[in-house]
Amino acid sequence: MRITGPLLYVTPTGPAAAPGGRAKLSRLHQMLLRDLLGDGFHRFMLPDRGARPVDAILHGHIDGIDRDSLAALTDTVERERIAQLFLDGSNLGVAAQAIKRSHPGVRVVTFCHNVEARFFWGALRARATPRALAILAANARAEHAAMRSSDTVVCLSARDSKLLQRLYRHGADAIVPMVMEDIRRAETPPRPVAEPYLLFVGGSFYANRDAVRWYADTIAPALPIATMVVGHGMDQIAAAPNMTMVGTVDDIAPWYAHALAVVAPIRDGSGMKTKVAEALMFGKQVIGTAEAFSGYDRTVVAANRQCDEPASFRRAIDAICADPPPAFDPAIRLLYERFHAPAVARRGLAAILSA
Incomplete structure (x- = not known):
């Protein structure tokens, strides 16, 4: 297989992120892509700063996306002559939108960890607050931008693909299921507690x-x-x-x-x-x-x-x-x-x- 490069991996997840499932999968994907692409792999870390509520809801500016980070992302695409953009989550859809406007020839691949609209709808039902509603609205707007501006959408499961199709009329172009780095050790570690x-x-x-x-x-x-x-x-x-x-x-x-x-x-x-x-x-x-x-x-x-x-x-x-x-x-x-x-x-x- 011949991979067209260079590739820019865009993520809000840094090495110090909490060790949840999303962060683990993000780090593993980066390791695999670096192995596949060598010097053709580049990473763009979105800044760790909070979004302004109005910008989040109206423009989908979340997870470090704002005017400054979009300008820096565009500069990186030009400087490194990026051929493919890999977005680490459908909540980064505004980045896809911006790059497609400035560099329509760049292929945009979006990996969906969840259907974000569905995830945050569940969070809203669990705790109905104005903040939860605002987060849902911001993520749904960003995800809609991802579905409209991505050349290739990748999901974890067929269920997520069907829901994206129903919500945005764009299901998955490929499914790559959950994977985990193998951390099991050959030796048996000590028991953490005495009882079964x-x-x-x-x-x-x-x-x-x-x-x-x-x-x-x-x-x-x-x-x-x-x-x-x-x-x-x-x-x-x-x-x-x-x-x-x-x-x-x-x-x-x-x-x-x-x-x-x-x-x-x-x-x-x-x-x-x-x-x-x-x-x-x-x-x-x-x-x-x-x-x-x-x-x-x-x-x-x-x-x-x-x-x-x-x-x-x-x-x-x-x-x-x-x-x-x-x-x-x-x-x-x-x-x-x-x-x-x-x-x-x-x-x-x-x-x-x-x-």
Whole structure:
């Protein structure tokens, strides 16, 4: 495959960003594109400054996009003779719009981590405030600009593509699913806690908070095993019976390595859930909802346990407690290697950029 270059990767995500799923995927994409393009890879970091509300809503100026950063982006495109622009999110659509106006010959590829309008609609429903409404409006405007100005739209899943088609009449031109850098170590790390436990992993955004509260109210109290909740900001959630809100940890590997299984009681959101791919990487079975498994291959769902009601969740956990799975299941790990390892994304990105 021959990739037309040079390529400019535009992102608001810096090396010091919180280690959430979006930031991890962004860093991995940058690593893969740098490997594919060598000296033809360039990166443009959007500035970390807040948007003015009026500019955000009226013009889609969010995530560091404003008149100054657009001017700097245009200068970079000219100076480096950029042939392809790769946008790290559909909320950067105003950048696509600006470059298409000034340099119509530059190919614009937009990678959609979520359908942003759907994601922020969920956040608004979870907490209806004027600020949440303004954020939804700003992201929807920016995403609309991305769909109108991109030559190639890339999604994580067919579901996201269908929703983009319904909202903006432009679905995905390619689908590259969630991938994870392989951080599993060959040696078994020390146990983080003494007793057996289930594991929930995720940062403190609305869908994860909702999932933990629902699980705490309807599932956890009746279980014969405790659940550890690990993730940035999750220790701020009120304590619940049979659950420990651990919060941020320096190393996630020991928590996965010694968990009996991973729970993913997600009921809302967009894109694909990082926690499922991460569990597969560590050879751990997942007990999750249909939303948690959205975008994953049917063989992944069949190898794990899909449960959408509290009673079925409790039965699945009781069954695992009665007959514990292996600490590392090679069959589960093979699903990661087949569908969600970096090589999968490398092939997908190479095909897109050489089209």
